[in-house]
Amino acid sequence: MAQTTAVKKAWRTLIWLVVLFAVLVGTIAGGVIWSTATWAPKLALDLQGGTQIILTPVTEQGQTVTSDQLTQAVSIIRQRVDASGVSEAEVTTQGSSNVVVSIPGTPDDATLNRIESSAKLEFRPVLLASVASSVAAGSPTPTVDPNLSTTPTAQPTNASDLAWVTPALQAEYDNFDCASTQADNAGLAPAAEPLVTCDSNGVKYLLGPVEIEGANISDATAGVATTQNGSSTGQWVVDLTFDSTGTQQFSDVTTRLYGLTGVQNQFAVVLDGKVITAPSTNSVITDGRAQISGSFTQTSAQSLADQLKFGALPIAFTVQSKDAISATLGSTQLLSGLIAGAIGLLLVIIYSLIQYRLLGLVTIASLVIAAALTYLLVTLMSWRIDFRLSLAGVAGLIVAIGITADSFIVYFERIRDELREGKALTSSVQSGWKRALRTITASDTVNFLAAAVLYVLAVGNVRGFAFTLGLTTIVDILVVILFTHPLMTLLAELPFFRDGHKLSGLDPRALGAVYRGRAQFRAPSETVSAAKKGSSSREVQKRQTIAERKAAELAGTSAKAGTTDSKPSTDEGKNS
Structure with a gap:
């Protein structure tokens, strides 16, 4: 009865394995037919090539870019690229100022927007606002009389003080063209001075000095706005959370603006020199939680939240060039890596057949199942999360051959130990499995933790190695549980293995026990x-x-x- 139960359980487990394969194959097939999925994993920059974007700092006259600013910019841009789901990208510096971003394949518009946008966020109070008059294309840009005074008549007491509006600034505001080059370069205005700019709807603003920097945002998330009753408004918004410094600043500003009227009650959120929203101040916000609303879609809200979440760049950048680049290694190195993996696999097969006779065929079958499962998972992740396989990732897959083979060896040796103690094969398979599973689980847990730590701490190609190593460790557990053990349970019922044939690898005489008859020893x-x-x-x-x-x-x-x-x-x- 026990044997019958074990056999039934083995068949059920194998059916679950078939279901798992069917789900993976069906999902990928659906992606191929109705989406952008392919039957082959995407390759990384070193094996396929991609797109290279060179960003150049945009500075005021006499301003220089420091190494700290450049290092901070590289870190923020790398976080943005990772947040977009692109793996195996490279972000480096070129010379003393440029930032080079290399992305595998052809990036989509959302990824390019994350990279190319400076996301220089500022919070400025509104001094003046009006609908900008349309200017015919080709019309000359109005000039401001250079003789007008640029000095305030009185020292401004805060950023909302209208004393900032000098005759020269008023004239600049009146003549400002939202479609001019001057508007495009509005993000270069000094933080301590007023700014004339526009929003996407053609509203023209004269804003006071910066009161809160984007760097004081600790978190930003996109979501659908809700009413006080908890019902959805259907409008996408970006929720901001300030750090301790930003919380205090925002509390002070909203306290002041809440007591003002007209446009001076508004607080403009400026991104790269353009107003994205200028909401009125309806209450004093002291908890450091604000919300940006506007004409957002889900995509644009999420993109803005990602940019703000990873910090504003310390300096503004412009795209100097965007070119397609060839693979740094290419198909030759990929072929060499695959050959190395094939040689390692062949050695494992030869060892298994010599050591375990025909029992080694279980090892071969398990490796085939593990390889197929890994291939389908990598292909699925290439489609869903844009995972890309680099040469370092291939190395992680090759290392996994040894890890997987080690699990089979542990299991087989536990079975042979049980046979040496005089047990029958069917009971040896079950009792050996209980002993082996603890060892295999402990070993794979250590391997997975090592891969996880390496993935978190490393960058670039090393993360690809850690990712594939962790993935194959999980696959190893699945294959041993869903395939190897059930298969051994079924093979234990076959006379060839059950009676200990010399070529089975389970010959009791060769293991130090003497076989007397059907499942009996002396x-x-x-x-x-x-x-x-x-x-x-x-x-x-x-x-x-x-x-x-x-x-x-x-x-x-x-x-x-x-x-x-x-x-x-x-x-x-x-x-x-």
């Missing part, structure tokens, strides 16, 4: 000569643990003490 002393017994006993002793040897010695001593009419042979004395 001690060597009952059937072999003294000379053969000595040889067999020494072989058994070599395979015994210290505890087992002590137990055998104690049993031998007790047997001698109880014998009075016979003298043990020389060989038996040596082996006791």
Whole structure:
């Protein structure tokens, strides 16, 4: 009855494995037919090539870019690229100012927007606002009389003070053209001075100095706005959370603006010199939580939230060039890596067949299942999360061959240990599995934790290695549970393996136990000569643990003490 239950359970487990494969294949097939999926994994920059974007700082006259600013910019841009789901991208510096971003394949518009946008966020109070008049294309840009005064008539007391509006600034505001080059460069205005700019709807603004920097945002998320009753408005918004400095600043600003009227009650959120929203201040916000609303879609809201979440760039950038680049390594190196993996796989197969005879075919079948499952998972992730396979990732897959083979060896040796103790094969498979599973789980857990730590701490190609190593470790557990153990349960019912054929790899005589009949064993002393017994006993002793040897010695001593009419042979004395 126990055997029947084990066999039924084995078949059910194998069916679940078939279902898993069917789901993966069906999902990818659906993606190929109705989406952008392919049957092959995407390759990384080193194997396929991609797009290279060179960003150049945009600075005011006399301003220089420091190394700290450049390092911070590289870090923020790398976080943006990672947030977009692009893997195996490279972000480096070129010279003393440029930032080079290399992305595998052809990036989509959303990814390019994340990279190319400076996301220089500022919060400025509104001084003046009006609908900008349309200017015919090709019309000359109005000029401002250089003789007008640029000095405030009185020292401004805060950023909302209208004393900032000098005659020269008023004239600039009146003549400002939202479609001019001047409007495009509005993001270069000094933070401590007023700014004339526009929003996407053609509203023209004169804004006071910056009161809160985007760097004081600790988190930003996109979502659908809700009313006080919890019902959805259907409008996409970006929720901001300020750090301690930003919370205090925002509290002070909203306290002041709440007491003002007209446009001075508004607070403009400026991104790269353009107003994205200028909401009125309806209350004093002291908890550091604000919300940006506007004409957002889900995509644009999420893109803005990602940009703001990873910080504003310390300097503005412009795209100097955007070119397609070839693979840094190419198909030759990929082929070399695959050949190395094939050689390693062949050595594992040869070892398995020599050590375990036809039982080694289970290892081969398990490796094939593991390879197929890994391939489908990598292909699926290439489609869904834009995972790309680099040469370092291929190395992680090759290392996994040894990890997977090690699990099979542990399991097989546990079964053979059970057979040496005189158990039948069917019971040896089940009891050996319980012992092996603990060892395999512990080993794979350590491997996975190492891969996870490496993935978190590393950047670039090293993360690709860590990712594939962690993935194949999970696959190893799945294959051993869903395929190897059920298959061994079924093979244990076949006479070839059950009766211990010499080529099965489970021959009890070769393992130090003597087979007597169907699933029954007896001690060597009952059937072999003294000379053969000595040889067999020494072989058994070599395979015994210290505890087992002590137990055998104690049993031998007790047997001698109880014998009075016979003298043990020389060989038996040596082996006791």
